[in-house]
Amino acid sequence: MKSVIIGAHLRRDDIEPLADVLPAGDLFLSGLPVADDQPLGDRELLLRVAKVRAALLDRATFIAIRYGFAAGSAQEAAAKCAMHLDRWLGLLEQHRDEVEMTLKVVAPERVARPDRHDFSSGGDYLKALHAATNAVDVDPEFRTAAEEAIGKGRWLHRDQASLELAALVSRDAVERVRAAGGELKRRFPRIPFLLSGPWPLEVFADAL
Amino acid sequence: MDEELEELTLLETLDHLLDRGVVVAGDAVISIGDVDLLYLGLNIVLANVDAIIRTGRK
Numbered sequence: 001m002k003s004v005i006i007g008a009h010l011r012r013d014d015i016e017p018l019a020d021v022l023p024a025g026d027l028f029l030s031g032l033p034v035a036d037d038q039p040l041g042d043r044e045l046l047l048r049v050a051k052v053r054a055a056l057l058d059r060a061t062f063i064a065i066r067y068g069f070a071a072g073s074a075q076e077a078a079a080k081c082a083m084h085l086d087r088w089l090g091l092l093e094q095h096r097d098e099v100e101m102t103l104k105v106v107a108p109e110r111v112a113r114p115d116r117h118d119f120s121s122g123g124d125y126l127k128a129l130h131a132a133t134n135a136v137d138v139d140p141e142f143r144t145a146a147e148e149a150i151g152k153g154r155w156l157h158r159d160q161a162s163l164e165l166a167a168l169v170s171r172d173a174v175e176r177v178r179a180a181g182g183e184l185k186r187r188f189p190r191i192p193f194l195l196s197g198p199w200p201l202e203v204f205a206d207a208l
Numbered sequence: 209m210d211e212e213l214e215e216l217t218l219l220e221t222l223d224h225l226l227d228r229g230v231v232v233a234g235d236a237v238i239s240i241g242d243v244d245l246l247y248l249g250l251n252i253v254l255a256n257v258d259a260i261i262r263t264g265r266k
Contacts, residue, residue, distance in 0.1 A: 005232070050221050064229030080232050104220075158227070196220045202228035 003031030007062035014060040024078035101197030149180035166203040
Protein backbone atom coordinates (compact mmCIF):
# COMPACT_ATOMS: atom_id res chain seq x y z
CA MET A 1 0.00 0.00 0.00
CA LYS A 2 1.00 3.59 -0.49
CA SER A 3 -0.52 6.82 0.81
CA VAL A 4 -1.63 9.72 -1.32
CA ILE A 5 -0.62 12.65 0.85
CA ILE A 6 -3.29 15.33 1.18
CA GLY A 7 -2.01 17.86 3.68
CA ALA A 8 -0.01 18.77 6.76
CA HIS A 9 -1.94 19.36 9.96
CA LEU A 10 -1.27 20.75 13.40
CA ARG A 11 -3.06 18.03 15.35
CA ARG A 12 -3.63 14.31 14.94
CA ASP A 13 -7.33 14.68 15.71
CA ASP A 14 -7.67 17.13 12.82
CA ILE A 15 -7.25 14.05 10.61
CA GLU A 16 -8.68 10.96 12.28
CA PRO A 17 -10.80 9.09 11.27
CA LEU A 18 -11.17 10.82 7.90
CA ALA A 19 -7.72 9.78 6.69
CA ASP A 20 -4.59 7.97 7.83
CA VAL A 21 -2.18 9.87 10.07
CA LEU A 22 1.51 9.97 9.14
CA PRO A 23 3.55 11.73 11.86
CA ALA A 24 6.13 14.19 10.53
CA GLY A 25 8.16 16.03 13.18
CA ASP A 26 5.75 18.13 15.25
CA LEU A 27 3.10 17.90 12.52
CA PHE A 28 0.87 15.20 11.06
CA LEU A 29 0.36 14.37 7.41
CA SER A 30 -2.99 13.13 6.16
CA GLY A 31 -2.89 10.28 3.70
CA LEU A 32 -5.35 8.20 1.75
CA PRO A 33 -4.25 4.55 1.49
CA VAL A 34 -4.30 3.09 -2.02
CA ALA A 35 -2.84 0.01 -3.66
CA ASP A 36 0.73 0.33 -4.91
CA ASP A 37 -0.37 -0.18 -8.49
CA GLN A 38 -3.21 2.35 -8.29
CA PRO A 39 -2.66 4.99 -11.00
CA LEU A 40 -2.81 8.48 -9.51
CA GLY A 41 -4.54 9.76 -12.63
CA ASP A 42 -7.63 7.69 -11.91
CA ARG A 43 -10.75 9.86 -11.91
CA GLU A 44 -12.44 8.06 -9.00
CA LEU A 45 -9.34 8.45 -6.86
CA LEU A 46 -9.15 12.16 -7.67
CA LEU A 47 -12.75 12.60 -6.60
CA ARG A 48 -12.20 10.60 -3.40
CA VAL A 49 -9.19 12.71 -2.48
CA ALA A 50 -11.12 15.91 -3.24
CA LYS A 51 -13.94 14.75 -0.96
CA VAL A 52 -11.61 13.86 1.92
CA ARG A 53 -9.73 17.13 1.44
CA ALA A 54 -12.97 19.10 1.84
CA ALA A 55 -13.95 17.10 4.94
CA LEU A 56 -10.53 17.71 6.48
CA LEU A 57 -10.91 21.44 5.94
CA ASP A 58 -14.23 21.35 7.79
CA ARG A 59 -12.24 20.10 10.79
CA ALA A 60 -9.33 22.56 10.72
CA THR A 61 -7.11 24.56 8.42
CA PHE A 62 -4.16 22.66 6.99
CA ILE A 63 -1.32 23.06 4.52
CA ALA A 64 -2.43 21.67 1.15
CA ILE A 65 0.02 19.37 -0.57
CA ARG A 66 -0.36 19.27 -4.31
CA TYR A 67 -1.89 16.11 -5.70
CA GLY A 68 0.67 13.64 -6.95
CA PHE A 69 2.77 13.12 -3.82
CA ALA A 70 2.51 9.50 -2.71
CA ALA A 71 4.69 7.74 -0.14
CA GLY A 72 5.23 4.11 0.77
CA SER A 73 5.65 4.81 4.49
CA ALA A 74 5.29 7.52 7.11
CA GLN A 75 9.08 7.73 7.32
CA GLU A 76 9.39 8.37 3.60
CA ALA A 77 6.68 11.02 3.67
CA ALA A 78 8.21 12.76 6.70
CA ALA A 79 11.68 12.73 5.16
CA LYS A 80 10.46 14.33 1.96
CA CYS A 81 8.62 17.04 3.90
CA ALA A 82 11.41 17.62 6.43
CA MET A 83 12.71 20.87 4.93
CA HIS A 84 9.23 22.45 5.12
CA LEU A 85 8.09 21.38 8.57
CA ASP A 86 9.28 24.34 10.68
CA ARG A 87 7.74 26.84 8.27
CA TRP A 88 4.49 24.89 8.07
CA LEU A 89 4.26 24.74 11.85
CA GLY A 90 4.56 28.53 12.06
CA LEU A 91 1.96 29.06 9.32
CA LEU A 92 -0.51 26.63 10.87
CA GLU A 93 -0.21 28.20 14.30
CA GLN A 94 -0.63 31.67 12.80
CA HIS A 95 -3.52 30.89 10.44
CA ARG A 96 -5.47 28.12 12.15
CA ASP A 97 -8.63 30.23 12.16
CA GLU A 98 -8.31 31.33 8.55
CA VAL A 99 -9.01 29.75 5.18
CA GLU A 100 -8.22 30.77 1.65
CA MET A 101 -10.80 32.10 -0.76
CA THR A 102 -10.13 32.76 -4.41
CA LEU A 103 -11.70 34.93 -7.02
CA LYS A 104 -10.93 33.85 -10.56
CA VAL A 105 -11.60 36.53 -13.15
CA VAL A 106 -11.81 35.95 -16.87
CA ALA A 107 -9.75 38.55 -18.72
CA PRO A 108 -11.56 40.67 -21.34
CA GLU A 109 -9.18 39.39 -23.99
CA ARG A 110 -7.31 36.12 -24.11
CA VAL A 111 -3.63 36.82 -24.72
CA ALA A 112 -2.31 34.82 -27.66
CA ARG A 113 -0.20 31.86 -26.61
CA PRO A 114 3.30 32.04 -28.14
CA ASP A 115 4.04 29.44 -30.81
CA ARG A 116 7.04 27.23 -30.00
CA HIS A 117 8.01 27.24 -33.68
CA ASP A 118 8.69 30.99 -33.52
CA PHE A 119 11.54 30.50 -31.04
CA SER A 120 14.96 29.04 -31.58
CA SER A 121 15.49 28.09 -27.93
CA GLY A 122 13.29 26.56 -25.30
CA GLY A 123 14.40 29.22 -22.81
CA ASP A 124 13.19 32.05 -25.03
CA TYR A 125 9.90 30.24 -25.57
CA LEU A 126 9.36 29.81 -21.83
CA LYS A 127 10.15 33.49 -21.25
CA ALA A 128 7.59 34.46 -23.91
CA LEU A 129 5.04 32.09 -22.38
CA HIS A 130 5.62 33.65 -18.97
CA ALA A 131 5.34 37.18 -20.44
CA ALA A 132 2.09 36.29 -22.22
CA THR A 133 0.60 34.93 -19.00
CA ASN A 134 1.64 38.04 -17.07
CA ALA A 135 0.17 40.30 -19.76
CA VAL A 136 -3.34 39.22 -18.80
CA ASP A 137 -5.13 41.95 -16.87
CA VAL A 138 -8.57 42.96 -15.70
CA ASP A 139 -10.45 46.23 -15.32
CA PRO A 140 -8.63 48.25 -12.59
CA GLU A 141 -11.97 49.28 -11.08
CA PHE A 142 -12.97 45.62 -10.77
CA ARG A 143 -9.56 44.79 -9.30
CA THR A 144 -10.06 47.36 -6.52
CA ALA A 145 -13.64 46.26 -5.88
CA ALA A 146 -12.56 42.61 -5.71
CA GLU A 147 -9.95 43.45 -3.08
CA GLU A 148 -12.58 45.32 -1.09
CA ALA A 149 -14.85 42.28 -1.31
CA ILE A 150 -12.52 39.49 -0.27
CA GLY A 151 -9.47 41.31 1.03
CA LYS A 152 -6.07 42.33 -0.24
CA GLY A 153 -4.42 39.08 -1.03
CA ARG A 154 -2.23 37.90 -3.87
CA TRP A 155 -3.02 38.33 -7.55
CA LEU A 156 -1.82 35.37 -9.55
CA HIS A 157 -1.43 34.87 -13.26
CA ARG A 158 -2.38 31.28 -14.03
CA ASP A 159 -2.88 31.17 -17.77
CA GLN A 160 -3.46 33.39 -20.79
CA ALA A 161 -7.16 33.85 -20.08
CA SER A 162 -7.63 34.58 -16.41
CA LEU A 163 -6.29 36.14 -13.24
CA GLU A 164 -6.89 35.03 -9.70
CA LEU A 165 -7.03 36.83 -6.38
CA ALA A 166 -6.32 34.64 -3.37
CA ALA A 167 -6.94 35.97 0.12
CA LEU A 168 -6.90 34.72 3.68
CA VAL A 169 -10.32 34.99 5.26
CA SER A 170 -11.33 34.35 8.84
CA ARG A 171 -13.54 31.25 9.11
CA ASP A 172 -16.20 33.49 10.65
CA ALA A 173 -16.12 35.77 7.60
CA VAL A 174 -16.69 33.21 4.82
CA GLU A 175 -20.42 33.93 4.49
CA ARG A 176 -19.81 37.68 4.55
CA VAL A 177 -17.26 37.31 1.75
CA ARG A 178 -19.71 35.21 -0.28
CA ALA A 179 -22.31 37.94 0.13
CA ALA A 180 -19.74 40.53 -0.97
CA GLY A 181 -19.09 38.35 -4.03
CA GLY A 182 -22.80 38.46 -4.87
CA GLU A 183 -22.75 42.23 -4.60
CA LEU A 184 -19.68 42.33 -6.86
CA LYS A 185 -21.59 40.29 -9.45
CA ARG A 186 -24.45 42.79 -9.41
CA ARG A 187 -22.03 45.71 -9.72
CA PHE A 188 -20.02 44.19 -12.59
CA PRO A 189 -22.49 42.04 -14.51
CA ARG A 190 -20.33 41.95 -17.63
CA ILE A 191 -17.22 40.60 -15.95
CA PRO A 192 -17.30 36.80 -15.59
CA PHE A 193 -15.71 35.65 -12.35
CA LEU A 194 -15.93 32.84 -9.86
CA LEU A 195 -15.57 33.29 -6.13
CA SER A 196 -14.74 29.98 -4.51
CA GLY A 197 -13.67 28.57 -1.19
CA PRO A 198 -13.04 27.96 1.55
CA TRP A 199 -9.78 26.23 0.66
CA PRO A 200 -6.89 25.08 2.84
CA LEU A 201 -3.61 27.00 2.82
CA GLU A 202 -2.58 26.62 -0.82
CA VAL A 203 -1.22 29.91 -2.14
CA PHE A 204 -0.38 31.01 1.41
CA ALA A 205 1.40 27.76 2.16
CA ASP A 206 4.36 29.64 0.76
CA ALA A 207 6.06 32.10 3.10
CA LEU A 208 3.94 35.22 3.50
CA MET B 209 -27.84 22.84 -7.58
CA ASP B 210 -27.98 24.03 -11.18
CA GLU B 211 -26.21 21.48 -13.42
CA GLU B 212 -23.86 24.04 -14.94
CA LEU B 213 -22.97 25.45 -11.53
CA GLU B 214 -22.37 21.93 -10.25
CA GLU B 215 -19.99 21.28 -13.15
CA LEU B 216 -18.20 24.55 -12.43
CA THR B 217 -17.81 23.68 -8.75
CA LEU B 218 -16.38 20.27 -9.61
CA LEU B 219 -13.92 21.79 -12.09
CA GLU B 220 -12.84 24.37 -9.54
CA THR B 221 -12.36 21.68 -6.89
CA LEU B 222 -10.21 19.58 -9.23
CA ASP B 223 -8.30 22.66 -10.38
CA HIS B 224 -7.36 23.39 -6.76
CA LEU B 225 -6.43 19.77 -6.10
CA LEU B 226 -4.17 19.53 -9.14
CA ASP B 227 -2.76 23.02 -9.39
CA ARG B 228 -2.50 24.41 -5.86
CA GLY B 229 -0.61 23.62 -2.71
CA VAL B 230 2.95 22.78 -1.89
CA VAL B 231 4.97 20.68 -4.28
CA VAL B 232 7.00 18.35 -2.08
CA ALA B 233 10.57 17.34 -2.84
CA GLY B 234 10.18 17.49 -6.59
CA ASP B 235 7.43 14.92 -6.37
CA ALA B 236 5.28 17.11 -8.55
CA VAL B 237 2.54 15.75 -10.72
CA ILE B 238 4.94 15.87 -13.65
CA SER B 239 7.51 13.64 -11.95
CA ILE B 240 5.15 10.72 -11.51
CA GLY B 241 5.44 10.32 -15.24
CA ASP B 242 1.72 10.56 -15.71
CA VAL B 243 1.33 12.74 -18.78
CA ASP B 244 -2.41 12.15 -18.83
CA LEU B 245 -2.73 13.71 -15.40
CA LEU B 246 -0.84 16.83 -16.46
CA TYR B 247 -3.01 17.02 -19.55
CA LEU B 248 -6.09 16.62 -17.38
CA GLY B 249 -4.85 19.50 -15.20
CA LEU B 250 -4.44 21.80 -18.19
CA ASN B 251 -7.85 20.84 -19.52
CA ILE B 252 -9.45 21.60 -16.19
CA VAL B 253 -7.92 25.08 -16.10
CA LEU B 254 -9.19 25.83 -19.61
CA ALA B 255 -12.61 24.26 -19.06
CA ASN B 256 -12.92 26.13 -15.80
CA VAL B 257 -12.45 29.50 -17.53
CA ASP B 258 -14.95 28.56 -20.24
CA ALA B 259 -17.46 27.41 -17.63
CA ILE B 260 -17.11 30.69 -15.73
CA ILE B 261 -17.86 32.60 -18.93
CA ARG B 262 -20.91 30.42 -19.68
CA THR B 263 -22.28 30.72 -16.16
CA GLY B 264 -21.61 34.48 -16.11
CA ARG B 265 -23.72 34.97 -19.25
CA LYS B 266 -26.81 33.44 -17.64
